[in-house]
Amino acid sequence: MLDQPTNERRLTIARAMAEAMQQEMSRDPTVFVMGEDIAGFGGIFGNTRGLFEEFGKERVRDTPISETGFISAAVGAAMDGMRPVVELMFVDFFGVCFDAIYNQMAKNTYFAGGNASVPMVLMTSTGGGYSDAGQHSQCLYGTFAHLPGMKVVSPSNAYDAKGLMTAAIRDDNPVVYMFHKGLQGMGWLGTEAGATVNTPEEDYTVEIGKAKVVRAGTDVTLVGLAMGVHNALKAADKLAEDGVSAEVVDLVSLVPLDRETVINSVAKTGRLIVVDEDYHSYGVSGEIIATVTEHDISKLKASPARITFPDVPIPYAKHMEQFCLPNPDKIVAAYRKM
Amino acid sequence: MQPTKEQSLWMYENMVVSRRFEEAIEKIYLEGKTPAFNMANGPIPGEMHLSNGQEPVAVGVCAHLDADDIVTATHRPHHQAIAKGVDLKKMAAEIFGKSTGLSGGRGGHMHLFDPAVNFACSGIIGESCGPACGAALSRKMQNKPGVAVAFLGEGAANQGAFHEALNLAGSWTLPVVFVIEDNSWGISVPKSESTAVARNDVRAAGYCMPGHYIPGNDPHAIFDIAGQAIARAREGNGPTLIEVETYRLAGHFMGDAEQYRPEGEKDALFAKDPIPRMRERLVADGHAAKDLDALEDRAEARVAEAIAYARNSEYAPDSDALTAVYV
Ligand SMILES: Cc1ncc(C[n+]2csc(CCOP(=O)(O)OP(=O)(O)O)c2C)c(N)n1
Numbered sequence: 001m002l003d004q005p006t007n008e009r010r011l012t013i014a015r016a017m018a019e020a021m022q023q024e025m026s027r028d029p030t031v032f033v034m035g036e037d038i039a040g041f042g043g044i045f046g047n048t049r050g051l052f053e054e055f056g057k058e059r060v061r062d063t064p065i066s067e068t069g070f071i072s073a074a075v076g077a078a079m080d081g082m083r084p085v086v087e088l089m090f091v092d093f094f095g096v097c098f099d100a101i102y103n104q105m106a107k108n109t110y111f112a113g114g115n116a117s118v119p120m121v122l123m124t125s126t127g128g129g130y131s132d133a134g135q136h137s138q139c140l141y142g143t144f145a146h147l148p149g150m151k152v153v154s155p156s157n158a159y160d161a162k163g164l165m166t167a168a169i170r171d172d173n174p175v176v177y178m179f180h181k182g183l184q185g186m187g188w189l190g191t192e193a194g195a196t197v198n199t200p201e202e203d204y205t206v207e208i209g210k211a212k213v214v215r216a217g218t219d220v221t222l223v224g225l226a227m228g229v230h231n232a233l234k235a236a237d238k239l240a241e242d243g244v245s246a247e248v249v250d251l252v253s254l255v256p257l258d259r260e261t262v263i264n265s266v267a268k269t270g271r272l273i274v275v276d277e278d279y280h281s282y283g284v285s286g287e288i289i290a291t292v293t294e295h296d297i298s299k300l301k302a303s304p305a306r307i308t309f310p311d312v313p314i315p316y317a318k319h320m321e322q323f324c325l326p327n328p329d330k331i332v333a334a335y336r337k338m
Numbered sequence: 339m340q341p342t343k344e345q346s347l348w349m350y351e352n353m354v355v356s357r358r359f360e361e362a363i364e365k366i367y368l369e370g371k372t373p374a375f376n377m378a379n380g381p382i383p384g385e386m387h388l389s390n391g392q393e394p395v396a397v398g399v400c401a402h403l404d405a406d407d408i409v410t411a412t413h414r415p416h417h418q419a420i421a422k423g424v425d426l427k428k429m430a431a432e433i434f435g436k437s438t439g440l441s442g443g444r445g446g447h448m449h450l451f452d453p454a455v456n457f458a459c460s461g462i463i464g465e466s467c468g469p470a471c472g473a474a475l476s477r478k479m480q481n482k483p484g485v486a487v488a489f490l491g492e493g494a495a496n497q498g499a500f501h502e503a504l505n506l507a508g509s510w511t512l513p514v515v516f517v518i519e520d521n522s523w524g525i526s527v528p529k530s531e532s533t534a535v536a537r538n539d540v541r542a543a544g545y546c547m548p549g550h551y552i553p554g555n556d557p558h559a560i561f562d563i564a565g566q567a568i569a570r571a572r573e574g575n576g577p578t579l580i581e582v583e584t585y586r587l588a589g590h591f592m593g594d595a596e597q598y599r600p601e602g603e604k605d606a607l608f609a610k611d612p613i614p615r616m617r618e619r620l621v622a623d624g625h626a627a628k629d630l631d632a633l634e635d636r637a638e639a640r641v642a643e644a645i646a647y648a649r650n651s652e653y654a655p656d657s658d659a660l661t662a663v664y665v
C-alpha cells in the first residue's frame with residue numbers, strides 16, 4: 001500500500017474506479033464486469049468508461065434490466081471461479097433483487113462451511129442532493145451493513161476509490177462497493193472538488209476495514225463516510241475559525257468496521273458527532289455511537305450527536321431535500337449545543 | 339374498433355397537449371443549467387424523462403378509460419398522466435416542486451400520483467405491473483367495475499416483476515391490461531441486445547392471455563387493439579398483453595448525448611413524428627384544418643396556463659418534508 005501518491009495525477013472517483021477495474025481485468029482473466037449501460041455507455045456514472053473498448057462485450061456485458069437475474073448469475077459465476085464486478089445502477093433498486101444479494105451472495109460461504117467462496121464485487125451508486133426524489137437518492141448504508149456476510153465500503157476520494165476497488169476485486173469475500181454520486185466527478189451531478197485527488201497510476205490496494213483520520217484535532221471527533229467526510233471537513237474548517245479543533249475520521253469501510261480508530265479518537269477529544277446521509281434511525285450513526293458508549297462511556301464529555309437524514313422518504317423539491325440533508329452548518333450547530 | 343370523430347379529436351388534442359407540455363418543460367428544465375449542465379440547478383431539477391413521440395400509446399389506450407379506471411405508469415409518465423386526465427396544473431406544479439403540486443413537491447416528475455383519476459407512478463422499472471394487478475383484484479373482490487392498465491417500457495419486460503404479475507393476472511383472470519411501449523431502447527441498450535424474443539407479445543402465451551404487437555406508432559391501430567383488450571377485461575374475460583412500437587424522439591433523460599444511436603436514426607424517427615401524421619389523417623378524414631388549428635391553440639393555451647400556475651405557485655415550507663408520512 002502506498003501512503004502518499006508520488007506525482008500529481010488527479011483523477012475523479014469515476015476514473016479511479018475504471019482504472020482499478022481495467023488493471024485487474026488485464027491482470028486476471030477471470031475478472032469481468034456486467035450491469036446496465038456499463039458497456040458502450042461507460043456506466044451512467046462514468047465508472048466503467050473505456051473498459052468495453054479495451055476488453056469487448058464478452059467481459060464487459062450490458063445486461064437486461066433484470067437485476068435478480070444478473071446479480072444472482074454473478075453469485076454463480078463467482079462460485080465457479082470467476083471474479084465478477086456487477087453494477088446495481090442505483091442502490092435504491094436493491095428492492096427488486098435483494099434476495100440475490102443478502103440470501104445468496106452474502107450467505108453462501110457460510111452455508112458451505114467456509115468451503116466455497118463468492119469473490120464478487122457489487123458496485124452501486126448512493127446519495128442525493130440533486131432532486132432525484134425518493135427512489136433514486138438513498139444511501140442505505142445501514143441496510144447493507146446490517147446484514148452479515150458481505151464487506152461494505154464507500155470511498156470519499158479517488159485515491160481510496162481506486163485502492164478499494166482493487167482490494168475488493170482481489171478479496172475472496174463479496175464486497176459491496178457504494179460510491180456516492182455527488183463525489184463521482186460527473187459535472188452533471190455537481191462535483192465535490194475534494195473527492196478528485198492525486199491517484200497513482202500503478203495498482204495498489206487500500207485496506208478494507210481500516211478507517212482513516214483525515215484531519216487531526218483535539219476538541220471533537222467528526223465521523224463520516226463518503227459525502228459525510230466532506231461535510232465534516234468543511235465543518236472542521238468553520239469550527240477552526242472559532243478556535244475549535246475537530247478531528248475527522250473517514251470510516252472508508254462499514255464492514256468490517258474499524259471501531260478502534262473511532263474509539264481512540266473519541267478517547268482523545270471526548271466529543272462525538274456522526275455525519276451520515278442515510279436515514280437517522282437504525283443505521284451507521286447509531287452503530288458508531290453505540291461503539292463508543294459501549295466501550296467506555298466515561299470518555300465522553302458530552303452526549304454524542306448525529307447529523308443524519310430524517311426518517312422520511314427523500315423529497316423531490318430542492319428546498320425540502322436540502323432541508324433534510326446533512327450539511328456543515330448543522331454539524332457546527334450540533335457542536336455548539338454540546 | 340374505430341374511434342368516433344370525437345374520440346379522434348380527443349386523441350389528437352391530448353397528443354398535442356402532451357407534446358406542447360414536454361416542449362415547455364424541456365425549455366424550462368434548461369434554465370439555470372447552462373453553460374454547465376448540473377441536474378441540481380434550475381426551476382426543474384433532477385432527472386427528466388420526456389415522452390415526445392410516444393403520445394400515441396397513451397391516447398390510444400386511455401381513450402377507453404374513464405376516471406374510475408386505474409393507470410399505473412412509469413418513470414416516463416407525462417403523456418400517460420395527461421391522457422388519463424391528471425390535473426395538468428397540479429402536475430406542472432409538482433414538477434416545479436411547488437406546494438400546489440399533486441404531492442406538494444414531495445414526489446416530482448417520476449412520482450406523479452393523482453388519486454382523483456386513479457393514477458400512480460413508479461420510477462422503479464417493472465413496478466407498474468404488480469400494483470395494476472392488485473387494483474384489478476380489488477375491483478373484482480369488491481364487485482366494482484373498472485379496469486387497470488399498467489404501462490411499461492420494453493426494457494421493463496425483462497424484469498421479474500413483469501413476469502410474476504402476468505402470471506398472477508393470467509391465473510386469477512384479472513381485469514388488467516399490460517401495455518408495453520417499445521421504443522427499442524432501455525437507456526443505451528437496444529431491445530435486440532437485451533431481450534431473448536424480438537417481440538414481447540409472444541410472451542403472453544406463457545401466461546395464458548392474448549398478446550398483440552402493434553407496429554407503426556399509429557394511434558388508430560392502438561385505439562383498436564386496446565379497445566378490444568379493455569372491453570375484454572371489462573367483460574370479465576381477463577388480461578391482455580399489448581406491445582406497441584413507438585419512438586422516443588428525445589434522449590433517455592435530458593442531458594443524454596445519445597451517442598449510442600446509430601447514425602441517422604433520430605432523423606428517421608422525426609420523419610415519422612406521430613403528431614403531424616395524425617393531423618394529416620384527420621384532415622384526410624374530413625376534419626377542417628381550421629378546427630384542428632383551433633384545437634392546437636386550445637392545447638397550447640392549456641399548457642401555458644398550467645406552466646404559469648406552476649411558476650406562480652409558492653414553495654411549501656421546508657418542514658413539509660417531514661409531513662405526509664408516519665414519523
Ligand atoms: C429496477 C430498476 N432498474 C434500473 C433502473 C434504471 N433505469 C431507469 S429507466 C431505464 C430504462 C428503461 O427502459 P424501458 O423500460 O424500455 O423504458 P424507456 O426508458 O425506454 O421508456 C433504466 C434501466 C430503474 N429505474 N429501476
Ligand SMILES: [Mg+2]
Pocket residue numbers: 491492493519520521522523524525
Ligand atoms: Mg424503452
